[in-house]
Amino acid sequence: AQSVTQLGSHVSVSEGALVLLRCNYSSSVPPYLFWYVQYPNQGLQLLLKYTTGATLVKGINGFEAEFKKSETSFHLTKPSAHMSDAAEYFCAVSTTGANSKLTFGKGITLSVRP
Amino acid sequence: GAGVSQSPSNKVTEKGKDVELRCDPISGHTALYWYRQRLGQGLEFLIYFQGNSAPDKSGLPSDRFSAERTGESVSTLTIQRTQQEDSAVYLCASSPVPGFGDYTFGSGTRLTVV
Numbered sequence: 001a002q003s004v005t006q007l008g009s010h011v012s013v014s015e016g017a018l019v020l021l022r023c024n025y026s027s028s029v030p031p032y033l034f035w036y037v038q039y040p041n042q043g044l045q046l047l048l049k050y051t052t053g054a055t056l057v058k059g060i061n062g063f064e065a066e067f068k069k070s071e072t073s074f075h076l077t078k079p080s081a082h083m084s085d086a087a088e089y090f091c092a093v094s095t096t097g098a099n100s101k102l103t104f105g106k107g108i109t110l111s112v113r114p
Numbered sequence: 115g116a117g118v119s120q121s122p123s124n125k126v127t128e129k130g131k132d133v134e135l136r137c138d139p140i141s142g143h144t145a146l147y148w149y150r151q152r153l154g155q156g157l158e159f160l161i162y163f164q165g166n167s168a169p170d171k172s173g174l175p176s177d178r179f180s181a182e183r184t185g186e187s188v189s190t191l192t193i194q195r196t197q198q199e200d201s202a203v204y205l206c207a208s209s210p211v212p213g214f215g216d217y218t219f220g221s222g223t224r225l226t227v228v
Binding site for chain 1: 147149154155156157158159162164169170205207212213214215217219220221222
């Protein structure tokens with residue numbers, strides 16, 4: 001079984017400040033890890049994913065995340081927030097192999113203050 | 115098609131009526147997934163298709179929910195005798211090969227039961 005924990009439901013930062021969205025996972029096998037973003041009234045857009053290889057993953061819009069197996073974490077960061085980053089962010093985990101599926105966290109709403 | 119297409123984009127129905135939601139995956143994608151997103155919640159897995167068989171339907175919340183898929187093409191999610199708690203956004207995703215972390219989501223169908 002696999003699960004994702006995203007603590008808190010809302011994060012607010014000032015424009016230009018560091019963005020840090022936390023994600024911890026539980027998986028009985030080596031996981032694939034994902035961050036998705038959802039803008040209001042839109043579908044899910046993949047920000048970045050970790051499958052194998054380098055543990056620091058760079059995604060779109062200046063976001064990156066680091067897979068830390070020892071901490072079972074995959075926190076999302078961006079050095080400098082932009083107003084356009086305001087959205088809901090979902091962390092997800094999947095296993096490899098047939099019948100794998102994405103399991104999502106509850107999501108975090110990011111607000112960016114001018 | 116170029117992306118995952120879902121229809122209708124919005125559906126308002128009266129309590130007790132049946133509804134059908136449609137998902138047209140990316141051509142050649144063998145795996146298809148349905149998720150539900152209720153207001154303020156994360157995404158709940160409903161059902162997974164590999165071709166036209168459903169090896170994992172563990173997320174269907176009740177026997178009022180059913181889904182089918184024609185070959186490696188269109189899928190239909192049917193909700194019978196809708197209830198107000200069925201109000202949600204229903205998202206479909208497809209993947210070329212399951213287990214390799216490559217999922218593409220549609221924009222969803224927003225279902226409102228009144």
